[in-house]
Amino acid sequence: MSLFDKYAPLQARVDVMMKMGRDALGLQFDDIISTTRARIGNREILLAGTNNYLGLTFDEDCMKAAKDAVDNHGTGTTGSRIANGTYSEHIDLEKSLADHLGMPSCIVFTTGYQTNLSAISGLAGDKDVVFMDADAHACIIDGTRLTGASTIRFRHNNPEDLDKRLKRQGEIEGGNALVVIEGLYSMFGDVAPIDEFVEVTHNHGGYLFIDEAHSYGVFGPTGCGLAEEQGVLDKVDFISGTFSKSLASVGGFCASRHPEFEILRKVMRPYMFTASATPANICAALAAVEKVKQGEALRANLKARGQQLHKGLSEMGYDLCADASPVIAVRRPNEVVAAMEWNGLMENGVYVNLAVPPGTPQSSSLLRISLSAAHTEDDINIILKAFSDLKDNQGQLMSDMSAKLQG
Amino acid sequence: MPTRDEVYDKICELLKPYNPKNRPIEMSSGIMTDLEVDSTAVFDIIMGLEDHYDISIPMEMVSDIKTVGELTTAIIQLTSA
Numbered sequence: 441m442s443l444f445d446k447y448a449p450l451q452a453r454v455d456v457m458m459k460m461g462r463d464a465l466g467l468q469f470d471d472i473i474s475t476t477r478a479r480i481g482n483r484e485i486l487l488a489g490t491n492n493y494l495g496l497t498f499d500e501d502c503m504k505a506a507k508d509a510v511d512n513h514g515t516g517t518t519g520s521r522i523a524n525g526t527y528s529e530h531i532d533l534e535k536s537l538a539d540h541l542g543m544p545s546c547i548v549f550t551t552g553y554q555t556n557l558s559a560i561s562g563l564a565g566d567k568d569v570v571f572m573d574a575d576a577h578a579c580i581i582d583g584t585r586l587t588g589a590s591t592i593r594f595r596h597n598n599p600e601d602l603d604k605r606l607k608r609q610g611e612i613e614g615g616n617a618l619v620v621i622e623g624l625y626s627m628f629g630d631v632a633p634i635d636e637f638v639e640v641t642h643n644h645g646g647y648l649f650i651d652e653a654h655s656y657g658v659f660g661p662t663g664c665g666l667a668e669e670q671g672v673l674d675k676v677d678f679i680s681g682t683f684s685k686s687l688a689s690v691g692g693f694c695a696s697r698h699p700e701f702e703i704l705r706k707v708m709r710p711y712m713f714t715a716s717a718t719p720a721n722i723c724a725a726l727a728a729v730e731k732v733k734q735g736e737a738l739r740a741n742l743k744a745r746g747q748q749l750h751k752g753l754s755e756m757g758y759d760l761c762a763d764a765s766p767v768i769a770v771r772r773p774n775e776v777v778a779a780m781e782w783n784g785l786m787e788n789g790v791y792v793n794l795a796v797p798p799g800t801p802q803s804s805s806l807l808r809i810s811l812s813a814a815h816t817e818d819d820i821n822i823i824l825k826a827f828s829d830l831k832d833n834q835g836q837l838m839s840d841m842s843a844k845l846q847g
Numbered sequence: 848m849p850t851r852d853e854v855y856d857k858i859c860e861l862l863k864p865y866n867p868k869n870r871p872i873e874m875s876s877g878i879m880t881d882l883e884v885d886s887t888a889v890f891d892i893i894m895g896l897e898d899h900y901d902i903s904i905p906m907e908m909v910s911d912i913k914t915v916g917e918l919t920t921a922i923i924q925l926t927s928a
Contacts, residue, residue, distance in 0.1 A: 591906040591907065609903060
């Protein structure tokens with residue numbers, strides 16, 4: 441028996457997907473032309489699945505900040521934050537984000553994944569209990585796995601269900617409840633009722649942690665996210681986010697209204713035992729925070745494009761997973777059909793995400809679109825045309841799929 | 848306290864929507880291996896059992912449960928605690 445035999449069922453699944461065409465989970469872009477266009481071979485592709493919500497990856501100021509950082513401080517820090525990897529720009533970015541969110545403490549991490557891994561595993565101790573939304577992202581789940589804390593799931597976006605489970609748990613002897621939710625959920629694009637979660641959590645004496653990875657920059661009058669949009673930013677205990685979406689870089693942050701959060705710098709293993717983010721990454725994000733603060737026009741266009749696409753797809757009869765937002769997920773009957781259609785969209789020059797179980801809620805197979813403020817009305821029309829063609833060519837697609845499965 | 852048979856019947860009922868191929872559900876059936884229920888669905892079933900029996904089944908306990916029989920035993924233990 442080989443070390444890899446346990447992956448035989450997964451390999452069989454991958455083999456079926458590969459029969460449909462390209463590898464959706466390992467696609468190579470030969471050139472990135474702009475925020476919304478790439479090239480694969482000789483084909484120009486419209487990008488509609490990059491989480492580049494504000495379209496800042498090609499912003500002149502962000503690019504200049506990154507280039508200057510390389511010139512001034514080199515390509516990498518070669519060390520962790522607790523050794524030689526804390527530069528002035530790491531501190532500047534922490535101060536900038538703390539100031540933006542109106543919180544006394546903010547810690548910056550090397551990736552978004554490590555942010556939740558670090559913060560959740562650091563905050564929850566053996567006697568604490570984590571209450572986690574059922575649709576929580578893998579980095580939240582993995583963060584709970586690094587703790588000795590018990591973890592209870594509650595029904596997705598359901599404050600009443602959380603209330604019931606907190607009551608069922610009763611008093612936590614020697615510990616606290618840490619409730620973890622997200623702002624905008626990345627797969628379905630649905631929004632959390634944060635104001636209600638604040639009330640339920642604090643009624644039970646717990647702490648509320650919100651991952652605003654997909655909502656920071658996108659929602660709120662100054663782009664702080666959904667807690668700001670719903671008027672409860674000052675009541676949230678912890679807000680985490682990533683640099684790899686609206687902030688157009690790589691890295692992440694966690695801010696807190698509790699100044700004691702700073703002690704976690706001496707506790708969080710994924711923070712302490714990895715190299716810090718590069719000067720270029722940090723400086724690009726620092727420039728992007730300023731763009732977020734003044735990004736009303738970007739947010740307005742992003743919202744309008746989301747509504748345009750949602751309306752168009754709804755009118756075609758597609759089953760959409762949530763109301764209009766920058767993330768629009770089209771539910772498909774199964775992963776083979778979804779893979780076939782994903783290839784059909786690529787043939788039409790449109791890239792979206794293929795999302796399949798177990799990475800999706802309700803074991804769904806999705807064609808997931810994420811929009812950018814850089815998308816134009818015409819770009820949305822191109823996406824809609826590609827989805828319309830899918831509908832029109834459904835018979836041919838299914839017949840091709842059967843032939844490929846038998847081949 | 849529910850009997851082992853009652854718990855088993857409840858688990859079968861909750862597994863039904865995730866078992867479209869109608870695979871036989873035995874006490875020895877591996878939930879993710881034999882019945883091919885994915886990890887997301889397992890946790891949905893767990894939440895259903897938590898509500899039905901008014902118990903908490905923490906995720907760290909779920910990760911040690913592989914078979915229908917082990918899940919049945921865990922629920923009997925939690926309801927008798």
